[in-house]
Amino acid sequence: MGKGKQFGYFCCYKSNFDHLTKEVEKLRERRESVQHRVDFAKENGEEIEQSVENWLISVDKIVEEAGKFVEDDEEANNPCFKVLCPNLKNRHHLSKKAAKEVKAIVELQDEGNFDRVSVRGISRDRLVAYTESYNEGHEFIESRESILNDILDALRGPYVYMIGVYGMAGIGKTTLVKEVARLAKEGRIFDEVVFAEVSQTPDLKRIRREIADQLGLNFCEESDSERIMMLCNRLKREKKILVILDDIWTSLDLERTGIPFGDVHRGCKILVTSRRRDVLVSEMHCQNNYCVSVLNKEEAWSLFSKVVGNCVEDPDLQTVAIQVANECGGLPIAILTVARTLRNKPLFVWKKALQELRFSARNFTGLEALLGSTIELIYNYLEGEELKLTFLLCSLMKHPCDAPIMDLLKYGTGLGLFEDIYTMQERRDRVYALVRGLKDTCLLHDDDTADWFSMLGFVRNVAISIASINLMVRNDALIEWPNKDMLKNCIAIFLHDINTGELPEGLEYPHLTSLCMNPKDPFLHIPDNFFAGMPKLRVLVLTRMKLLTLPSSFCHLPNLESLCLDQCILGDIAIIGNLKNLEILSLCCSDIEQLPREIGELTQLKLLDLSNCSKLKVIPPNVISSLSQLEELYLGNTSVEWEFEGLNLERNNASLQELSILSHLTTLEIHIRDAVILPKGLFSQKLARYKILVGDVWDWPGKSENRRTLKLKLPTNIYLDEIIMNLKEIEELYLDEVPGIENVLYELDRKGLPALKHLRAQNNPFILCIVDSMAQVRCNAFPVLESMFLHNLIHLEKICDGLLTAEFFSKLRIIKVRNCDKLKNIFSxxxxxxxxxxxxxxxxxxxxxxxxxxxxxxxDVGYNEVDxxxxxxxxxxxxxxxxxxxxxxxxxxxxxxxxxxxxxxxxxxxxxxxxxxxxxxxxxxxxxxxxxxxxxxxxxxxxxxxxxxxxxxxxxxxxxxxxxxxxxxxxxxxxxxxxxxxxxxxxxxxxxxxxxxxxxxxxxxxxxxxxxxxxxxxxxxxxxxxxxxxxxxxxxxxxxxxxxxxxxxxxxxxxxxxxxxxxxxxxxx
Known part of the structure; x- marks a missing residue:
């Protein structure tokens, strides 16, 4: 230590002691103020924060030490020694110690600036009591841990102030947020946690009062504005507080409730639960949203067996118990209800319960009443008849656990979903919106796959029981055709796994608009006059049948708009040409070698699905071009032998040029194996959805969420620019042996392929760089790219070269690079x-x-020192x-x-x-x-x-x-x-x-x-x-x-x- 500082202790002896005396007095005043607040809090039954109690002890200790220290100073400065022989060494020591004491006292003063000195006991007790009482019926599931941790991580972050949790009734949302509250409190993420139930009809006065009670706030004023202001100010006093709003059905005005958030109070974070995702996203504007899904089979059985107890260890009962648990569809409330009902019951009761779960009835009884009421409640509150009809239609599918939305598009007409909607694109948009609405209410499983939907078996049973008033649906094997009078007033009949041997004649179903039959026996005979008594039929679905000829009563279906003969063995189907109002024709996955010429007479046809007709080789000339209203054409995984269209050549098969005549075409799926026959101007800019494969190296892809896919293997790049320019917003791009491309990005699309999600480049000796922007202006390239596969690009030198924006590759999840021998690194x-x-x-x-x-x-300059x-x-x-x-x-x-x-x-x-x-x-x-x-x-x-x-x-x-x-x-x-x-x-x-x-x-x-x-x-x-x-x-x-x-x-x-x-x-x- 420097001599000057040591000398300073001697010179500043008096001032250091004067300073110490003043700071001790300030600290005493601060302690007195804090003690008053502590006493008041104790009188109100509140618990004193441990940090406050520790501070009070520290203050008492240092004040006592300072008092003794001053006494020592007074002795050292006794008058008899003060003038004659002052103790210089002792004075230096005391001065130095006084300076240190002052520093410690000032630090304690700063620590005593408490925003709060206590926690409201009622809040903690109430929360714990509520959690315990709730968890008696809703055990916390371990699989929720990932969601739980994600929520806690989001709550810790500085930028997220509103978080949503959604899921169907009984799924465990409240249990989850209660666990969040407990852990957030224990982990000191928040100083305080308050909880309020909102419900379907929110009472703002009740919600304010509920929150205020937990904070120890008494409303004296009667006006709403004064209560709002009081609650808002009280919440602002909390440095870190979590407000849980449970069971929101529609938008809740937080300002009118008195809850400050966002820039008004950064320390206040809000956790919201709802049955509907759209409420959280569109109305509450939650920044992060988490879906609470059903339990998988292992979790469901674990919960079920835990509640039922040791009786499931009986081998005979266990077999039935596992089936019962599976029938609950992974819904916690259903599992708990059934498990408690069957606990300690004999085997015959279990078997009866299993039958009740499997075969639903409209009038719920027994276990059905306990389980079905939850789903029916959600159904009753769906907005609009279209949403309800869509829910019922989803349940009528053969495999609703994993069904394409395309089926809803094909079948929806029969239930009147598309009245006054004429184009397929508008209908598709409508279906997407309806399915999204059902996913938001959790009646459909939300797995982020836009083109598919999934409905739980339990939910489906309830939906079918609701639909049974005007619809006939059978999911089990139908051995005998239902009574004719029973079906006379039905508007829709869906019969799966028919095993009757033959169908009846002379049926009169004057109100029937939809008929779907899916027999077990493909040789099921359809009488010739079977359809004669169905004049209003608009949708006909026959699946897995051998139809070498179609019944002549097809001619009695003047209103038929949608005909689906999927997975059928087809022979002469020329009679279809008489269905002049037909808008949808689907022969998907059927055994057919040649399309009849009469199909070209369907001038109202909007959708033709021939996908996966692997034996289809011949489409007569001019059939496709005659379908002037066609909007969607599916030819994927077929074997059509396309021919050139010459001036003087007689053709036996369709040509690709016919596609360019279809002026309304917006959707196209096709695999052109021989790139040599690719004509100029084939692909229209109107294509909004497409799956186009050119070349013989590609296999037809299966289920995919990408709506715009292009895979190319070309002998020349003569049409490449035109193809890329016309096909907008490519989501999936595969390039194989496309000559002439050195810089993938800017030679294909100077805008940076803004919609591209998946890029695969392979077997190309020409590509030098994927993105070379050295000579370009910075652009936001590949902003949504998720995967990049680079294989056998023998001259690839760099993936990226040049100036890049911050969003470049920001969504990239997968990178795979193979056999790129000139590449020295992946990225900078x-x-x-x-x-x-x-x-x-x-x-x-x-x-x-x-x-x-x-x-x-x-x-990279300046980043070598990054820790x-x-x-x-x-x-x-x-x-x-x-x-x-x-x-x-x-x-x-x-x-x-x-x-x-x-x-x-x-x-x-x-x-x-x-x-x-x-x-x-x-x-x-x-x-x-x-x-x-x-x-x-x-x-x-x-x-x-x-x-x-x-x-x-x-x-x-x-x-x-x-x-x-x-x-x-x-x-x-x-x-x-x-x-x-x-x-x-x-x-x-x-x-x-x-x-x-x-x-x-x-x-x-x-x-x-x-x-x-x-x-x-x-x-x-x-x-x-x-x-x-x-x-x-x-x-x-x-x-x-x-x-x-x-x-x-x-x-x-x-x-x-x-x-x-x-x-x-x-x-x-």
Missing amino acids: FSIVRGLPQLQILKVIKCNNMEEIFSFGGED KIEFGQLRSLILKFLPQLTSFYAQLKSSDELDTPKPLFNERVVFPNLETLELYAINTERIWHNQPVAVSPGIQNLTRLIVHGSEKIKYLFPSSIVRNFVQLQHLEICHCTVLEEIVSKERGEEATATFVFPKVTYLKLCNLSELITFYPGIHTLEWPLLKRLEVYGCNKVKIFTSEFLSFPKNSEEIQRNIPTQQALFLVEK
Whole structure:
């Protein structure tokens, strides 16, 4: 310490003591003020915050010490010594101590600025009581943990202030948010948590009063405006508060309720539950929304058996009990209700309950009443008859657990869903909106697949029972045709799995608009006059039938608008040409070789579905071009032998040019195997939905969410510009051997392919770069790209080159690169910073790959000093056969580091959620660095680790790394020719090391010729769940000593082909 400062203590002796006396007095005043607040809070039954009590104790202690200190000072300055011989050493010591005391006292004063000194006891007690009473009937399900953690993470963040949770009634929303409240309180995310139930008819006065009571706020004023202001101010006093609003049905005015949020009060966060997603998104404007779905079968059975008790251990009863649990559809409220009802009941009661669950009736009785009332309640509150009809129609599908929305489009006409809607696109938009509405109410499962829907079996049973008034539906085998009078007034009949042998004649169904039959026996005979008594029929669906000729009574269906003969064996269907009002014709997946010429007479036809008619080879000339109103044409996975259209050539088959005549065409699915016959101007700019494959290398894709797919293999790029220009908003683009393309992005679309989600480029010797913007203006390219596959691009030098915006690749989740020998890295660091969604990275057989992510680009300047590079969402990392790879992320090195071997993963790289790591033939000397503190959070979620074919690695892991393998299940190390030990010993390692692999079930060590030991020191190994151990080709070690190492009884296989030398797994006393 400097002499000047020491001298200052002597000179400032008096001022330091004067300062101390003043600050002590200030602290006493502050303590008195806080004590008054504490006393008042205790009188109101509130609990004093522990931090406040600790502060009061600290104040009392330091004030007492300061008092004694002043007394010592007075003694040291006794008048008899003050003039004659002052103690300079003592004075210096006291002055220095006074200065330190002042500093400590000032800090305590600052700490005493409490926003609050207590928590309202009623709030905590009420919340716990409510949670416990609720959870007695709604056990918290472990599978909700991921949603729970996501909500808690969002609540911790600074920018999200309103969060929504949605799901059908009885699904467990309230249970979930109560658990959030408990954990948020315990984890001190919030100082206070309040709860209010909103309900279908919100009473703002009641909601205000409920929140105010939990905060200890008494409303004296009577006017609404004064109560709003009082509640708002009270909430603002809470530095961190969570407001839970349960069961919102429609928009709730938070300002009129008195709840401050957003910029008004950043510390107030709101958690909302609703049965409808659209309420949260469109009306409450929640920033994050989480769906609480039904339980899977394992979870459902676990909950069910837990409630029922030990009786399910009876083998006879257990079989029935599992079926009963499955019939509850994963709905917690249904599971709990049924389980409690059947608990301790005899087997015959269980069997009867199973029958009741399987065969619903409109008038709910018994268990049906308990289960069905929930669904019927939601149904009754659906807005509009169209939404209700759509719900019922969804239940009528053969497999509603995974059904295409296309079926609703085909069948909806019969129930009047599209009155006054004329174009297919408008109808499709209407169906999407209706299905979205049902998903928002959770009557349909929301799995984020726009073109498919899923309805739970339990929900379907209730829907069918509701529909049974005017509709006839049978899901079980129909052995005998229903009574004619019973069906006389039906407007729709859906019969699945018909097994009657024959259909009746002379039926009179004057009101019938929809008929769907799906027999078990494809040879079911349809009488010739079967359809004669159905004059109003608008939709006819015959599935899985052998129809070599169609009944002549087809001519008596003048109003038929939709005809679906899917999965049928078809012969002569020329009579269809008489159905002049037909708008939809579907022969999907049927056995038909030639389309009849009469189909061309259907001039009102808007949709023709011939997809997956794999035997279809002939479409007569001019049939397609005659369908002047056609809007949607599906020809995927057919074998049509398209012909050239010449001036003087007589054709026997359709030509592709006919498609260009269809001026209303908005949807096209087609596979043109021979690119040579591709005509100019084939694809119209009007195409809004398409799946177009050109070339013989493509297989027709299955179920896909992409509405605009283009896959090209072209002998020349002569029509490429035209194709890309006309096909707007491509979502999925595959390129194979398309000559002339060097820069994928700007040569195809200078706007940056803004709608592209999936890009695959393969087998192309011309491509040099995917994005080369060096000569371009910065653009927001690939803003929604989710996956990128680059295979066998032998001259690809860079994926990206040039200036990039922050949104570039911002949605990218999957990167796979293979056989790109000129590529030296994947991305520069500036791009890595913009990959927040990356989940899968796979790089294979790129012979010149030096680093996965490089440093040193124009945009990388200033980032070499970044402390950490976190790949927060990366789940799988696979690196194979990269002989030049030296580092995952290369950074600039100082001159004294140039000769130091680099680890594959340096101390800056962190993978907090990595689950799979596979390394094959990676020639680095070290995989991980030796900085345990930095790497600890990086691999704690790793479940699968494979290292193969390294020729330089002498040890695999530092010991500090191994201790983070708490989730590891699969460990495989093979063909590492110089590997001597699995785990290395670090400096300062304890005398006896313990390594625990708590979840490893599979361990394989093969062809490790130099392996000497697992760990070079005294150590203990624990593998409590190991089931399979394979060790061979490790000639310098034996597996383990018989004295010390034991395996669990469930070990399945141990392969030992090694001599007895040094123990691989050694435990020494």
